[in-house]
Amino acid sequence: MKHIFIIGSKGIPAKYGGFETFVDELVSRRKSPNLKYYVSCLSNHNSESIYNDAVCFKVKVPDIGPAKAVYYDLKALKHCIQYIKENNLTDSIVYILACRIGPFFGKYVKALHKLNCKVFVNPDGHEWKRAKWNYFIKKYWKLSERLMVKHADLLICDSKNIESYIKNYYKKYNPRTSFIAYGADTSKSTLSNDDNLLLEWYQKYDIHLKDYYLVVGRFVPENNYETMIREFMKSTTQKKFVIITNIEKNKFFNELKDKTHFEVDNRIKFVGTVYNQQLLKKIRENAFAYLHGHEVGGTNPSLLEALASTQLNLLLDVGFNREVAEEGALYWGKAEGSLSKLINSLDNIDDEVLKNYELLAKKRVNDEYSWDLIEERYENLWN
Known part of the structure; x- marks a missing residue:
C-alpha cells in the first residue's frame, strides 16, 4: 500500500479554488486499490474524517494574517510525520502544494527521509510576482521557492513553462521535475x-x-482587469462585459474605479461570485466569449474551465496561455488598442468560425487536460 499525504489545499470536499478542486478530483477518481490518500484540511478544530476513502485530517490554525498559510502547512507537515511514525508506514510520499515553507523545509525533509518517505512539491506559479504582496513578502516567497526547490525530491509542475523556469533558474540544484497539468471537464x-x-x-x-x-477569477492586478476594462470601454460592441469575482473589501476595486470610471459604462457589470458550480458552468457555456488576462502562474484552472465550456476564448498572449490553448483561442496583447480592435472585429464573426474554435478548444482539453488523464498520470508517478 502506497500512502500519499497531500498538504497545501484548504481541504476537501472542494469549496474554494484550484488546489482544492484538484485534490478532490484526484481522490475521487482513484483507481488503484493500493493507494491511500491523506489530505490536510484547514479547520477551526482538530479531527479526522473520511471522504471518498481518503483520510481528511483537519488542522486548527489561528487567524494570524498572511502567515496563516505558512503556519497551516507546517502544522500539517508535523501531523504527517507523527502519523507516519505512529503507524509505522513505509514507502510514503508527502506532496506539498505551493512553496510557502521554504525556510523551514530542509529539516522536515531530513526527518521524512529518515522515515523512508519522499517529499514532492508543486511549485505552483510565480507567487513572488503577485502585485498584492509588499516588497518583504515578495522576498520571502522568492526565498521560500528557492529552498523548496533545493530540498524537494521531485517538483511536479502543472505547466511546461514553469518546469522550464525551475530547471533553468535553479539549475545549480539540478532539480528533478515532472510535468503533470491541472485538469478540466468538458x-x-x-x-x-x-x-x-x-x-x-x-x-x-x-x-x-x-x-x-x-x-x-480573482480580482487582482496581475490578472489585467484594468487593461480588459479600458479596452472594452474603447470597443464599440453592444454586448456586456460580465465580471464574476469577489470585490468585497477589495481596495483594488476602488482604485480601478477611480482610474477608469467604468461605472459610467452600463455594459460593464460586476456581479459578485457564483458558488453553484452547475450555474457557473452554464453561464460560461452561454457567454459569447471569455476574456482571460492572467499572466502570472502555470496552467490556470479558470482558463481550462473556459476552454472546456465557452465557445470562444480571448487570451492574453503569454507563454502560459498559449501552451494551454494553442490554436483553440484568439490572443491579444497589453498594447493600447490590441484587445478593443479584436472585440470590434468579432461582432460579425461567422458561426462556422466560432464552432471551429469551440471544437479545437474542447479537443485540446480532452486530449491533454481531462481529469481522468491527470489522475492516471499521478497514479503512475506515485508508483
Whole structure:
C-alpha cells in the first residue's frame, strides 16, 4: 500500500479554488486499490474524517494574517510525520502544494527521509510576482521557492513553462521535475437554458444568452482587469462585459474605479461570485466569449474551465496561455488598442468560425487536460 499525504489545499470536499478542486478530483477518481490518500484540511478544530476513502485530517490554525498559510502547512507537515511514525508506514510520499515553507523545509525533509518517505512539491506559479504582496513578502516567497526547490525530491509542475523556469533558474540544484497539468471537464452543465436558477440570475443583472463577454477569477492586478476594462470601454460592441469575482473589501476595486470610471459604462457589470458550480458552468457555456488576462502562474484552472465550456476564448498572449490553448483561442496583447480592435472585429464573426474554435478548444482539453488523464498520470508517478 502506497500512502500519499497531500498538504497545501484548504481541504476537501472542494469549496474554494484550484488546489482544492484538484485534490478532490484526484481522490475521487482513484483507481488503484493500493493507494491511500491523506489530505490536510484547514479547520477551526482538530479531527479526522473520511471522504471518498481518503483520510481528511483537519488542522486548527489561528487567524494570524498572511502567515496563516505558512503556519497551516507546517502544522500539517508535523501531523504527517507523527502519523507516519505512529503507524509505522513505509514507502510514503508527502506532496506539498505551493512553496510557502521554504525556510523551514530542509529539516522536515531530513526527518521524512529518515522515515523512508519522499517529499514532492508543486511549485505552483510565480507567487513572488503577485502585485498584492509588499516588497518583504515578495522576498520571502522568492526565498521560500528557492529552498523548496533545493530540498524537494521531485517538483511536479502543472505547466511546461514553469518546469522550464525551475530547471533553468535553479539549475545549480539540478532539480528533478515532472510535468503533470491541472485538469478540466468538458461535460455540459446539468442546467437547461430555461432553468429558473439561470433565468433569475440573468434577469437580476439584465444579461442575455450569447450577448456577453465573461471573466471569472480573482480580482487582482496581475490578472489585467484594468487593461480588459479600458479596452472594452474603447470597443464599440453592444454586448456586456460580465465580471464574476469577489470585490468585497477589495481596495483594488476602488482604485480601478477611480482610474477608469467604468461605472459610467452600463455594459460593464460586476456581479459578485457564483458558488453553484452547475450555474457557473452554464453561464460560461452561454457567454459569447471569455476574456482571460492572467499572466502570472502555470496552467490556470479558470482558463481550462473556459476552454472546456465557452465557445470562444480571448487570451492574453503569454507563454502560459498559449501552451494551454494553442490554436483553440484568439490572443491579444497589453498594447493600447490590441484587445478593443479584436472585440470590434468579432461582432460579425461567422458561426462556422466560432464552432471551429469551440471544437479545437474542447479537443485540446480532452486530449491533454481531462481529469481522468491527470489522475492516471499521478497514479503512475506515485508508483
